[in-house]
Amino acid sequence: MVSVMAIAAADAEAQQRYRRYQSESVLVTPEGSILDFMPEESEVIVRIDSRGRRVLIDHYGNLVATEMPADLYFARNEQPRYEDPYRDNDDNGGFDGFDARDPSTITGTVPRHGDVTRLPLEDQSLPGFENDNAEGQLRNTAPTDNQDITSLDPQASQPAIQDTEPAIVLKNKSRAEITALQVFLDREGASPGVIDGKMGMNVTKSIRAWEKISGETLDPNDTEAILERLRLSGGMPIISYTITPADAAGPYVAEIPEDYAHKALLPRLSFTSTTEMLAERFHMDETYLKELNPGVDFSIPGTIVKVVNPGEARTGIVARIVADKGRKQVLAYGEAGELIAAYPASIGSSDTPSPSGTVTVERIALDPGYTYNPKINFQQGGNDKILEIPPGPNGPVGTVWIALSKPTYGIHGTPEPSKIGRTQSHGCIRLTNWDATELAKMVKPGVTVEFID
Incomplete structure (x- = not known):
């Protein structure tokens, strides 16, 4: 009888807590779920971010939970799927896209693939x-x-390298037009490296490589032709993306220390911010991502931001x-x-x-x-x-x-x-x-x- 009463009391408490969450705020774990307990003061460090929200961090710098409005969490937690080449969600070994609610979608994993040999974890x-x-x-x-x-x-x-050939010069092209060129090349298998809206040797080498891949000649100043090719290969080079609760929650580390002894204390050398994670996901320079979205707080779920659209791997x-x-x-x-x-x-x-x-x-x-x-x-x-x-x-x-x-x-x-x-x-x-x-x-x-x- 005592056990039954205890279970009933626990269920009632959980339901009451759940109702309170919906009217107040919740602490969201890195897995995107509600933290169902409050850690002891000795277990976590509580910080206040720029929006006055609590952020719980353990003593290794790992994110434990992030406070966010309950109504926003429950309203935004269901998000569309995004095809992410870094994530494999198919238990049978195939790739079936990125679940936006899964916070583990970071570049630290590679999809299982028949031609990739995984090594055992032992020494x-x-x-x-x-x-x-x-x-x-x-x-x-x-x-x-x-x-x-x-x-x-x-x-x-x-030290910086000295290039072996002069960079291609574009004629009065905006950063958006150069971004379109970089995205086109990235989609076609001729990677320009980070997409930053700037012309340089990486883009020049990428153009030459594309010409070898395709057997065609590319005029990088013909923006209209490039945009038409982009339309046929996956759409416009810059698109809108909605930041999910999982994106905002992480997991992230507060910073990456320089000292290797301090690095060794961390369980993982994860990204340090939402902007760093999103920049890598969309093949972008992090500074350029911020420039495309001036004044935006990337830590708020539901925020719509501009990102580049690199297409399929x-x-x-x-x-x-x-x-x-x-x-x-x-x-x-x-x-x-x-x-x-x-x-x-x-x-x-x-x-x-x-x-x-x-x-x-x-x-x-x-x-x-x-x-x-x-x-x-x-x-x-x-x-x-x-x-x-x-x-x-x-x-x-x-x-x-x-x-x-x-x-x-x-x-x-x-x-x-x-x-x-x-x-x-x-x-x-x-x-x-x-x-x-x-x-x-x-x-x-x-x-x-x-x-x-």
């Missing part, structure tokens, strides 16, 4: 250290960067990859020798060169962690112990690690997409997270990678 030997020494272990399995250049940080910025089977060190570009070829896709890249430098000759893809690690070992890596701050850096889009190698047969070299993503093609790397091939993800879905072990000067 694996570091290439070049094939023994049982714990100091030579790698977790899931991005390398401790270039074995031949052990003093360098894979996430550190390098490229598909196909890549049989050969060419890493052009001079052009700072990766070219992906099909089984018949045709060019399938091209990506701007940061590929080595004069001080820290990439390999020469031909190697092969050995494996693909999705959402990789990173092992920092000061005995074989660079010295980062005062850290003198092995550190396990968690995965996430803001990790040292981004969301994808494509390991090559030359030990510790690979193709990977980056936490700083706007620097791709504009700075040099430490020997590996660095792409934007979305380009690395797209390429990872089209390759498999055994694919050749040729480095050319």
Whole structure:
């Protein structure tokens, strides 16, 4: 009898709390559901955002819950589906689009795909250290960067590169018109990197690649023709998007620390804000996203914002990859020798060169962690112990690690997409997270990678 009464009392309390939520406010978890308990003061840090709402954060910097008006939560929680190439919701292994209510839709995952080999989560030997020494272990399995250049940080910025050919000059084109050109090229498999409404070498290389892919010649000054092509390939380059409760809730981290010891304390190197997450989802420069939406608070569900419309990810089977060190570009070829896709890249430098000759893809690690070992890596701050850096889009190698047969070299993503093609790397091939993800879905072990000067 006592148990029955207790259950009845709990149900009554829950119903009363639910009714109170509908008339007042709710605390929304990163999963998009209502927080059904109030954490102890010792468990969370309470912050007040710019709109006076409570934000609960744990002591590792993880979002626990965000306060929002109950009526807004219940009215906006059902949102349309958006086709997101980073998300796989089909338990049978297929892709069926992005559920806007799912807050885990971030670039830290890659859809399951027949040509992608997932690695086990247990520790694996570091290439070049094939023994049982714990100091030579790698977790899931991005390398401790270039074995031949052990003093360098894979996430550190390098000097700006010098381009090998002049950039194409456009005639009195607005940023919107340049955006249309960038979106067109992105949809056609000739990635311009981040879409920012600015003309530069990445766009020039993208145009040249598109001409090789299509066999046509493109006049980048003919905006009307480009807009017509866009109309036929998925619609206008800039569209409206409604921020969902899941978008606003995260999960996000307060900031990404510079110190690797502090990085290691975080459960995940997630995005730090809604704007960073949306910019990556829509292949945009984060600053440009904010400029397109002046004065907008991206943390409010239901807010309508302007984003670019990059369209569907490229598909196909890549049989050969060419890493052009001079052009700072990766070219992906099909089984018949045709060019399938091209990506701007940061590929080595004069001080820290990439390999020469031909190697092969050995494996693909999705959402990789990173092992920092000061005995074989660079010295980062005062850290003198092995550190396990968690995965996430803001990790040292981004969301994808494509390991090559030359030990510790690979193709990977980056936490700083706007620097791709504009700075040099430490020997590996660095792409934007979305380009690395797209390429990872089209390759498999055994694919050749040729480095050319």
